[in-house]
Amino acid sequence: MSEVDEGAVPRITLLGPQRRPSLDKVVQAMGLAGPFATITAGWQEREFDDAELHTHLRGDSHNLSLWHRLQDVLAQDADLAVAHRIRRDWIAQLQELYLIGVDHTMRAVRQIREQTENHPQVLAMAVADAEEVLRDLDRRHLARVHAVHAEFYERLVPHERPVVAHHRGEVAEVLSRCNAVVLAGGHVAELLDALHLFNIAPAGLDRLPIIAWSAGAMALTERVVLFNDNASREPTWSEVYDGGMGVLRDMVLLPSAHYRLRMQDHGRMSTFAHRFAPARCVLLDPGAKVQVGYDGRLPAYTPVIGSDGRTTTLGEARDA
Amino acid sequence: MRRLAINRLRQRQPVDEATIDRFLERHEMPIIEGSKCTFCFRGAADEVWVCHRIVGQPQRVPMRRLGETSLWFTVLELPDGSRVEYQIEVRRGDHYEQGNDPLNPHVANSPVGSSSVCAGAGYQVPDWLTPDPDARPGEILDLPVPSKALRREAPCRVYLPARFSDLHSYPLLIVHDGDDYLNYAAMKTVLDNLIDRLDMAETIVVFTNPGDRNVEYANSSRHARFIAAELLPLLEERFPLLGKPSGRCLMGASFGGVASLSTAYRYPDLFGSLLLQSGSFVFTDIGQDHGGGEVFDPVVRFMNRYRSNPRKVAERAFISCGVYEPLIVQNRSMVPVFDGTGMQIRYVEARDGHSWEDWRDRLGEGLSWIYPGPQKYYYE
Known part of the structure; x- marks a missing residue:
């Protein structure tokens, strides 16, 4: 885990959800000049409903159209479309089965935590052991998902497919003319599919300043974690979904955390923090702004879930 | 606790048809006051009932006539969040007639016809x-x-x-x-x-x-x-x-x-x-x-x-x-x-x-x- 103090040059700016947009002020405060490459693939078929976003970027933005490009690829390349569908189905099946394991393990963690007659140290050891089972499940699941992707990319060789190569070329060309990238939220799985297929990281995401929020921020990490404690059907445990772009490391990003997570359940939140440690669980609630330096370190003011399950800052968590 | 609207009306002297006109203009029917629901019917009749299908309750609830006026009423208790479908049955001589509540515009439709709807306190249409x-x-x-x-x-x-x-x-x-x-x-x-x-x-x-x-x-x-x-x-x-x-x-x-x-x-x-x-x-x-x-x-x-x-x-x-x-x-x-x-x-x-x-x-x-x-x- 790498951490620095405030004041470092921001390479990546993570924002809270932009329902009440602060993007224009952020861009102005950073002194960032356009043109901006925008990625709104998470909005799916509404990808081009980006007039407001364009205005916030002073009218100097170019939408990379990744979602529509992905649809074009699937429409034109039947073999890839079939393989894409099969890959999604495999991942969905893996996810479903992995969740059964997560469900049982999380119930075990909860049941252990609820024991009242044991010595606290014994209880803590038992909780730690169950959490380790959880971490192992997460690790194995992510490895399985990576293997499915690797097989897909090895077999389909997207860069050799004309329609993919064409779109990749166009995307790289637009990115080469831009000074920064802006990633909006939306459907994180759709966004990840598009980001991976068009190889966005080497095309510019690896070097350009980035402003991202919600699903866009999550996609930048090396491990995307889904969470919604308010889901209508149990289990409502968080789950590792997939690898992200890996531009941000050692952090799990949690947009609208206070809305989507039972933050008052400190036992549950403590397990959440332990489960993904040493990565920091970063809270990106409305109004949040976290600037990450070129060294990839989070600033001390970053709001995180502490080891005890309470909201704190990275600086305080480090001192605790 | 405030008295029910129907009881306030009954207290007034005299209760004439003009008073009833104003009462009906002022209130949506049935009148929902907490858990109390007042059903009314106005017209010439020998007997009037509220007919519903709440299991375990009398399903044909007689209304009372307010003095010598044309207004009939009854008060039913409905727990919070209730929604009840009902009709009004009227007897005139040997003739019985059942239909929706003419004072209530809210009806629910079904393949077998429609019924009036009483949405109790706390009921909300999603x-x-x-x-x-x-x-x-x-x-x-x-x-x-x-x-x-x-x-x-x-x-x-x-x-x-x-x-x-x-x-x-x-x-x-x-x-x-x-x-x-x-x-x-x-x-x-x-x-x-x-x-x-x-x-x-x-x-x-x-x-x-x-x-x-x-x-x-x-x-x-x-x-x-x-x-x-x-x-x-x-x-x-x-x-x-x-x-x-x-x-x-x-x-x-x-x-x-x-x-x-x-x-x-x-x-x-x-x-x-x-x-x-x-x-x-x-x-x-x-x-x-x-x-x-x-x-x-x-x-x-x-x-x-x-x-x-x-x-x-x-x-x-x-x-x-x-x-x-x-x-x-x-x-x-x-x-x-x-x-x-x-x-x-x-x-x-x-x-x-x-x-x-x-x-x-x-x-x-x-x-x-x-x-x-x-x-x-x-x-x-």
Whole structure:
């Protein structure tokens, strides 16, 4: 885990959800000049409903159209479309089965935590052991998902497919003319599919300043974690979904955390923090702004879930 | 505590027709004051009743006449959140007439006519029932299905969700009494809204309709064969469906609930989920006298057989019932039976009756439980 103090040059700016947009002020405060490459693939078929976003970027933005490009690829390349569908189905099946394991393990963690007659140290050891089972499940699941992707990319060789190569070329060309990238939220799985297929990281995401929020921020990490404690059907445990772009490391990003997570359940939140440690669980609630330096370190003011399950800052968590 | 409006009126002297005019202009009928609901009728009559179907309560409640005026009234107590359908019955000499409450514009429609609606304190129409101009609408296609099993053409409709694409695979929901769900439970609007709000997965919904409902839905092997061996293969050939039990659900209300259950019973590995609303799960523990009339005979035989040897017919079932309807006892009784087979059961009750609006109001919870929306993927 790498951490620095405030004041470092921001390479990546993570924002809270932009329902009440602060993007224009952020861009102005950073002194960032356009043109901006925008990625709104998470909005799916509404990808081009980006007039407001364009205005916030002073009218100097170019939408990379990744979602529509992905649809074009699937429409034109039947073999890839079939393989894409099969890959999604495999991942969905893996996810479903992995969740059964997560469900049982999380119930075990909860049941252990609820024991009242044991010595606290014994209880803590038992909780730690169950959490380790959880971490192992997460690790194995992510490895399985990576293997499915690797097989897909090895077999389909997207860069050799004309329609993919064409779109990749166009995307790289637009990115080469831009000074920064802006990633909006939306459907994180759709966004990840598009980001991976068009190889966005080497095309510019690896070097350009980035402003991202919600699903866009999550996609930048090396491990995307889904969470919604308010889901209508149990289990409502968080789950590792997939690898992200890996531009941000050692952090799990949690947009609208206070809305989507039972933050008052400190036992549950403590397990959440332990489960993904040493990565920091970063809270990106409305109004949040976290600037990450070129060294990839989070600033001390970053709001995180502490080891005890309470909201704190990275600086305080480090001192605790 | 403030006295009821009707009692304040009664206190006034004199109460003449002009006073009643003003009273009726000032109040919506029935008058809801906490748990007290005042029903009124105005007109010439010898006797007047409020007729409802709340189980366990007198279902024909006499009204009292206010002095020598033309106003009749009665006060009923309804717990918080109740919704009751009722009519007014009037006797004039030897002539009895029953109809909707002329003072209440709120009516609920059903295949057998309409009834007046009394929404008690705390009842709220779910907001996902209102057409949302921002919600992307799905599309409904007619699909007539020739059926050898039923020896007729079965008129079905197919709901394709907004953004439907052949590149995706969708779960399937087969609905009994499909047109009634569309016409009396606003199901097209409900689907559009729930899917748009991410409360429900994008789903292909097939609305089927019965011929002779009392025969086809009362544990009929022909009906089950139609659903499982004719309709389902056709749908899975024609539409991009998940094609596995977890992506197949049968749904129905009342006799449609029996049809759903009995079809799943006959084809136990085919359907992963059931959505059963006020199922007519009439059974007997002793003897055969069930009191439901001969139309229920095959249902009772089926339910008794099932109860004597219950088995898992689907992985999950969402079951709802109104506490004011006669079937509440049977539905409550079936919950532990289903549960004991290993099925995952979500059972909900509402202070409502055996009505399409009750079933409509439960759709949000039921559909989002059966096929949860992709909220976990969305971070706006």
